[in-house]
Amino acid sequence: MAEQAQETVDTSPQPILPFLELGSSPHLRGFKCVCGAAYLDVKRVACSKCGEQNKFSPIKLSNKGKVYVFSVVHQSFPGIKTPYVTAIVDLPEGVSVRANLVDVVPEQLQKEPNKYFDMPVEMVTNVVAKDREGHDVVSFAFRPSK
Numbered sequence: 001m002a003e004q005a006q007e008t009v010d011t012s013p014q015p016i017l018p019f020l021e022l023g024s025s026p027h028l029r030g031f032k033c034v035c036g037a038a039y040l041d042v043k044r045v046a047c048s049k050c051g052e053q054n055k056f057s058p059i060k061l062s063n064k065g066k067v068y069v070f071s072v073v074h075q076s077f078p079g080i081k082t083p084y085v086t087a088i089v090d091l092p093e094g095v096s097v098r099a100n101l102v103d104v105v106p107e108q109l110q111k112e113p114n115k116y117f118d119m120p121v122e123m124v125t126n127v128v129a130k131d132r133e134g135h136d137v138v139s140f141a142f143r144p145s146k
């Protein structure tokens with residue numbers, strides 16, 4: 001039983017979603033088909049562009065993209081602060097990601113929506129919770145590019 005004396009407790013931050021890579025340069029992980037099509041989801045078995053199966057290799061997706069469309073959310077679950085902005089962000093690899101927009105004023109986006117379509121944004125990570133084992137649970141969002 002002496003071997004168990006060296007048990008270490010891993011409390012490193014954990015991503016909230018499997019395709020979020022943390023570490024020194026957090027990024028989203030996608031998959032690229034041999035034909036060039038890129039995807040975010042990992043459970044895909046065939047490429048919808050060329051039909052090839054299991055010809056995917058992992059790629060690091062860009063942290064910068066553009067707002068394709070957004071919505072200002074006024075009602076949510078208890079404990080979730082509203083209003084907030086949810087968006088679909090297009091990444092240069094051809095992948096679309098749903099995420100919240102932060103560092104924006106929701107009322108401003110409602111007032112002048114046309115100013116925010118195609119807005120350049122960059123990914124940021126933030127700790128949203130702590131799990132039962134004491135890990136910080138990290139999520140991601142996009143904010144206007146600096």
Ligand SMILES: [Zn+2]
Pocket residue numbers: 033034035036037047048049050051052
């Ligand atoms: Zn393909």
